[in-house]
Each structure stands twice: as structure tokens, then as C-alpha cells.
Amino acid sequence: MKIEKLLVEASRRNLTKEEAVALLNIDNKSDLFYELIKTANRMTREEYDNKAYIFSQIGLNASPCSKNCKFCSMAQSNYVMEGEFQKTMEDIDDILETVRQLVKAGTHDVFLMTTADYPVEEFLKIGAAVKGILPEGVRLVANIGDFDEDTAQDLLKAGFTGVYHIRRLGEGKDTDIDPARRIKTLEVIREAGLELYYCVEPIGPEHTYEEIADEMLRAREYDVKAMAVMRRTPVPGTPMAEKGMISACELTKIEAVTRLVSKPSRSMNTHEVTPMTLIAGVNQLYAEVGANPRDHVDDTAGNRGYGVIKTIELLQDAEFEMA
Numbered sequence: 063m064k065i066e067k068l069l070v071e072a073s074r075r076n077l078t079k080e081e082a083v084a085l086l087n088i089d090n091k092s093d094l095f096y097e098l099i100k101t102a103n104r105m106t107r108e109e110y111d112n113k114a115y116i117f118s119q120i121g122l123n124a125s126p127c128s129k130n131c132k133f134c135s136m137a138q139s140n141y142v143m144e145g146e147f148q149k150t151m152e153d154i155d156d157i158l159e160t161v162r163q164l165v166k167a168g169t170h171d172v173f174l175m176t177t178a179d180y181p182v183e184e185f186l187k188i189g190a191a192v193k194g195i196l197p198e199g200v201r202l203v204a205n206i207g208d209f210d211e212d213t214a215q216d217l218l219k220a221g222f223t224g225v226y227h228i229r230r231l232g233e234g235k236d237t238d239i240d241p242a243r244r245i246k247t248l249e250v251i252r253e254a255g256l257e258l259y260y261c262v263e264p265i266g267p268e269h270t271y272e273e274i275a276d277e278m279l280r281a282r283e284y285d286v287k288a289m290a291v292m293r294r295t296p297v298p299g300t301p302m303a304e305k306g307m308i309s310a311c312e313l314t315k316i317e318a319v320t321r322l323v324s325k326p327s328r329s330m331n332t333h334e335v336t337p338m339t340l341i342a343g344v345n346q347l348y349a350e351v352g353a354n355p356r357d358h359v360d361d362t363a364g365n366r367g368y369g370v371i372k373t374i375e376l377l378q379d380a381e382f383e384m385a
């Protein structure tokens with residue numbers, strides 16, 4: 063089928079993997095590239111009523127992680143962070159003050175992130191305390207290692223509304239995690255009724271369009287409301303750094319195709335913040351605080367991470383209204 067026809071049909075029906083791959087093969091310098099981003103932009107502005115969102119993520123620890131993802135600054139096998147720290151309930155006053163500031167500045171969803179080895183009991187206690195100060199309507203999202211049904215129930219009891227969890231590109235090859243374990247956790251999240259936040263990541267130059275399309279379709283299969291794509295940041299000192307990074311244009315194309323194929327019902331994001339994607343279907347950005355697998359400093363807020371104010375400015379500059 064011709065690409066022009068596919069773009070017309072994208073808002074009317076679900077596209078197949080082969081059709082997603084055909085869209086991903088669009089030449090970034092062609093007129094069709096602009097037809098693609100025009101379509102994604104129109105779908106986002108119309109379907110989301112031109113509303114935009116800020117999600118804020120707090121990294122609670124920086125410690126060598128046993129899962130050894132070859133792109134991560136915190137992998138045990140290639141730890142390149144400046145130092146180590148672990149926030150616990152002893153630091154709860156600081157954590158709550160950070161959350162208050164993020165919410166006051168305009169955050170819609172608060173994410174708490176840890177490495178895979180962080181103790182779940184402590185995470186649940188921190189989550190419950192954070193939930194206690196969140197205004198009604200602000201969602202609380204966990205970004206932690208794999209877990210089973212009991213932990214899913216504990217997350218709900220603590221007040222979490224959702225979980226960020228993905229089957230990474232290169233899972234099991236570039237990480238020490240069996241892809242089946244990631245899928246099992248996705249099933250647990252769905253069964254528990256927690257909202258799943260999904261992302262095609264970490265996209266590098268070596269990933270095929272077929273692999274990338276598989277994750278777009280997986281998100282649609284799980285009926286994901288908040289979707290994202292992320293390009294891999296070549297963190298110096300990590301094994302994957304030498305493979306380099308895809309361009310912002312390529313990321314924009316992948317994001318636009320993901321918007322069309324995955325059909326998230328609330329929001330679309332590109333990570334890290336890439337302003338050109340704001341006219342290609344993105345209506346949600348992340349503000350980041352604390353540890354970050356794509357950074358080497360304890361607090362990414364002063365380095366790679368954007369703050370809430372800056373992300374709101376970018377969204378408003380792209381003529382979105384904050385939800």
C-alpha cells in the first residue's frame with residue numbers, strides 16, 4: 063500500500079507490523095517525512111484536545127546494579143556514576159519536599175525510580191509516604207525491577223496507580239535479564255489493574271525497524287495510555303557507547319510512527335527531550351531529579367535532566383495547553 067494511503071488510514075484502523083516497518087523506512091529527507099509528522103501532530107492535537115502533560119521522575123538510588131545493562135551508567139560491570147547513594151525512609155523529609163516542589167511547579171504524574179536491586183519493602187514505604195502528600199488526580203508511578211503478583215498488590219495498597227515497565231530492545235543480549243521475565247511482569251501489571259507506561263527503548267543505530275515495530279505493537283496490545291520512545295544516550299565508559307546514537311530526525315520519525323501505530327489514549331513522549339518532536343505528535347515531557355541511568359552525576363537535574371519549568375515552557379512554546 064502507498065505510504066500516503068497508510069497515513070490516511072492510521073487514524074481509522076490499527077496498522078500491522080509490516081505497515082509500521084514501511085513507515086519507518088520513510089527517507090528522513092523526503093516530503094513523506096513531513097507528511098508523517100504532520101499526521102502524527104494532527105492526531106495528537108485533535109485526540110488529546112491539544113493538552114500537554116509533565117511527568118516528573120525521582121531516582122532514589124545510585125548503586126551498582128546486578129542486571130548489567132550495557133548502556134547503563136549504574137550497571138555493576140561498568141559503573142560510571144560519580145558516587146553511590148541510597149535514599150531511604152531516613153531521607154523521607156527531603157523526598158517529600160522534592161515531590162511538593164515538583165507538584166507545585168505543575169507535575170501531573172510522579173515517578174519513583176530505583177535500580178533493580180533496591181529493597182522493595184523500603185520502596186513501598188516511601189511510595190506510601192509520597193502518596194500521602196499528593197493532591198487528588200496526581201498519579202503515582204513505580205519504575206523498579208521485575209516483580210510478581212504479591213508486589214503488584216502491595217504497590218496498589220501503597221497508593222501507586224501505575225508502573226513504568228518495558229521489554230527493552232536487546233533484552234537478554236545487552237542486559238542480564240531474560241526477556242520472558244520482563245513479559246511476565248507486564249502480565250502481572252495488567253492482571254493487577256495497574257496502569258502500564260511503555261516506551262520503545264533504548265533505541266540505538268544497530269536496532270532493526272522490525273525490532274522497533276514489535277515494541278510499538280506490544281504497547282498497543284497492552285492498551286497503553288502513556289507511550290514513549292527513547293534514543294540510547296552513549297554514556298562514556300559503558301560498552302554500548304561506541305555504537306553511537308541515532309539522530310534527532312531519526313528519533314522524530316520513530317516517535318511519529320509509534321504515535322500512529324501504538325495509539326496511546328492520553329499522551330506521547332520522546333526521551334530525552336527533543337524539541338523537534340513537539341510538532342510530530344509529542345505532548346508530554348519528563349522532568350528528572352536524582353539518579354539517572356543516562357547520566358553520571360548524583361542529581362541529573364543540574365546536568366542531563368530538564369526541570370518542570372523548562373519542560374512547561376517548551377510545551378507552551380509549541381502551542382500546547384497544560385492539562
Ligand code: SF4
Nearest residue numbers: 127129130131134177
Ligand atoms: S538499566 Fe536498570 S536494570 Fe539495567 S543496569 Fe541500569 S539500573 Fe539496573
